[in-house]
Amino acid sequence: MSHTSIEPLGDDALLVRFGDTIDAATNQRVHALADHLRRHAPAWLCDLVPAYASLGVFFDAERVPGGDARQALARMLAGMTEQEESPALAAPALHEIPVCYGGDFGQDLAAAARELGLAEAELIARHCAPVYSVAMIGFAPGFPYLLGLDPALALPRLATPRAKVPAGSVAIGGAQTGIYPRASPGGWRLLGRTPLRLFDARRAAPSLVQPGDRVRFVPIDAQAFSALGGAA
Template identity: 45%
Template sequence: MIQFTPVGDSGVLAVCGSEISEQVNAQVMALDAAVQAAQLPGVVETVPTYAALLVTLDPLQTDADTLIPALRRLWDALPPVSSTAAGRLVEVPVCYGGDYGPDLAFVAQHAGLTEQQVIDIHCGRDYRIFMLGFLPGFPYLGGMDERIVCPRLQTPRTKIPAGAVGIGGKQTGIYPLASPGGWQLIGRTPLRLFDPAGGGKLPYAAGDRIRFVPISPEKFETIQKEQGAAL
């Protein structure tokens, strides 16, 4: 049962469910697409999350009392949504271990596995992007294998390089920019995921799927040179 709640005078929060699941997230993405296609007057931006959609509005053009009925009509008109109806599949090359993934050994020890087994498990499935947040373009990925679940660092690092791939609890993700962070770093991608100078366009969006592809250090250096130095 969807719930619509005003957020101050400049937004409406549409909560599609109470659990993290691909089915609920697919409903969020479907509503997001419908809102964008409808071009409702006064709507400024939409922000899809795990189980909710934030619709921001211009209070000089509309208000929650006007927007909520319009959103409900869009919701009621949605066709049945499948959890498998995802967007694009984006392959992300990753060099695992060593200087690229300094915490791979710890993750392997914590899981009772070899480092290669952790790599194989991490690369062995596609991950749905449930939402973007924390940093510009940081993908929160669902569906990680329970065998490689690992706690965050007790003391976060003050700087993590752009492209670092980490595990934090039951989630895995990619740091698009150099930043502080507390996830266990198991590898790094040479792809330049977020470039403010290039307009900030990302190679993926919420609702897409990511597949990690292991590469050698030599391949990492080649791709990085082709793309330019990471931010």
């Protein structure tokens, strides 16, 4: 695999770097390698943690052939075909996320629309238009960083972060959009809120969405939000 580097991340982990930019092509290479490693499932592999432009590879040192994890990983990278490096991702999971926009559900929607020179309805429509890619999970358990935001909707973070952002808040931070899985501090612009629980440790798969999945936002009203189990 071209243009990569491997560096130590700890006694039991390595970091594969693909670059230092946030873009879909680089992120696809991250997920292509993760998919390659999962499919081949070497005995030493313990876990994979995708990020925007890097992949954390956690290993069991006692099961690495020859005891050199870096060399073993390098061999697996070298064994990837060109097709595996840039695959047409096969039927990734698509999640339709219902969102109630504006008002008490999205406290920054009106100000964001004014700043962007858009009507609120147009901002909502443009935010719902893309099918987003889950680039990575981070910040908090289950928080999806989504690629695919219309560049015209990019907004700077708040100068002073809120002490508490409601769980389920859908927000824009810079050129990214994401969903706060639980109540927490945060400085992204709040557009709306979903009644879905993004993270639940009691579920077999605690995180509702996974890296590499797709997400589409669907606008709903307050009545539908309540009917789906949301608490205003």
